[in-house]
Amino acid sequence: MTEQYQHRARKRFGQNFLHDAGVIDRILRSIHAKPGEHLLEIGPGQGALTEGLLDSGAQLDVVELDKDLVPILNQQFAGKDNFRLHQGDALKFDFTSLGAEPATLRVVGNLPYNISTPLIFHLLHNAHLIRDMHFMLQKEVVERMAAGPGGGDWGRLSIMVQYHCRVEHLFNVGPGAFNPPPKVDSAIVRLVPHTTLPHPAKDHRLLERVVREAFNQRRKTLRNTLKALLPNEAIEAAGVDGSLRPEQLDLAAFVRLADQLAERSDAL
Structure with a gap:
């Protein structure tokens, strides 16, 4: 060699x-x-x-x-x-x-x-x-x-x-x-x-943001970890229980949360 x-x-x-x-x-x-x-x-x-x-x-x-x-x-x-x-x-x-x-x-x-x-x-x-x-x-x-x-x-x-x-x-x-x-x-x-996304988000960057915030303190409930992004009524409007911890949510639920954030951002 x-x-x-x-x-x-x-x-x-x-x-x-x-x-x-x-x-x-x-x-x-x-x-x-x-x-x-x-x-x-x-x-x-x-x-x-x-x-x-x-x-x-x-x-x-x-x-x-x-x-x-x-x-x-x-x-x-x-x-x-x-x-x-x-x-x-x-x-x-x-x-x-x-x-x-x-x-x-x-x-x-x-x-x-x-x-x-x-x-x-x-x-x-x-x-x-x-x-x-x-x-x-x-x-x-x-x-x-x-x-x-x-x-x-x-x-x-x-x-x-x-x-x-x-x-x-x-x-x-x-x-x-x-x-x-x-x-x-x-x-x-x-x-x-995926050739077709199974759960397409309105804005995948907002999905990344929601997921990152949610898991920053994964032992806390969603209403606490996401309070800077979404009030509890917006979490509930996404069909999600704010008293759950992030690891209890599936992908589709996180996409619904991100879409709530997109709607609120559009309304501002």
């Missing part, structure tokens, strides 16, 4: 490189990329998934933050016509710059734990471009995404992801599949943006 490939995982980038061939193959089979498709890989690292994605014949764009990995990736893959590398921060990346048609972009990534939630929200704002997403994430993050109302995992991430997407928790991955091994278990999740 040449000196060039001796890249140590960096804690500040949250790097844990996937090396288990069985896990890599299972992820690639879950994605099932085909020629003519357009894929975006976020954080390719040392290229564990990249080679298999390129071998599918799909067009592959990759976004890598770590400048030291760019020459390694270029040496391995720059000779392939279907490979294009972008050095930069995925949290600031303009996904419209890829020229993807609506609902065609397939996004893949072994996401660093320290940026996974903000990156998911960044991608949700571009959901109209995306056909599906396959991510390796911390297992507890995937469990929160896939959670239903009534439990401790149900919260802002569950609601906003499920507003935009169907969530499938595909399989779990142990620490030994990575170098260095993380201190937590991981999981693969598939997110498929």
Whole structure:
């Protein structure tokens, strides 16, 4: 192995490189990329998934933050016509710059734990471009995404992801599949943006605001957590009992609350 490939995982980038061939193959089979498709890989690292994605014949764009990995990736893959590398921060990346048609972009990534939630929200704002997403994430993050109302995992991430997407928790991955091994278990999740939103809000930004306020103090009742946004009569007008805690409400109820806020904002 040449000196060039001796890249140590960096804690500040949250790097844990996937090396288990069985896990890599299972992820690639879950994605099932085909020629003519357009894929975006976020954080390719040392290229564990990249080679298999390129071998599918799909067009592959990759976004890598770590400048030291760019020459390694270029040496391995720059000779392939279907490979294009972008050095930069995925949290600031303009996904419209890829020229993807609506609902065609397939996004893949072994996401660093320290940026996974903000990156998911960044991608949700571009959901109209995306056909599906396959991510390796911390297992507890995937469990929160896939959670239903009534439990401790149900919260802002569950609601906003499920507003935009169907969530499938595909399989779990142990620490030994990575170098260095993380201190937590991981999981693969598939997110498929809805072609038609099951509970469309009048303004999804107001939905985000209501959900964020509601869960800022999740042990308090809605009439207390939402009092800066909605008086109790507006909560009741949405068909919601203000004495409930936020984790007791389903997605549809939060959309009704957000629509109440939209109506009140229009009336001002």
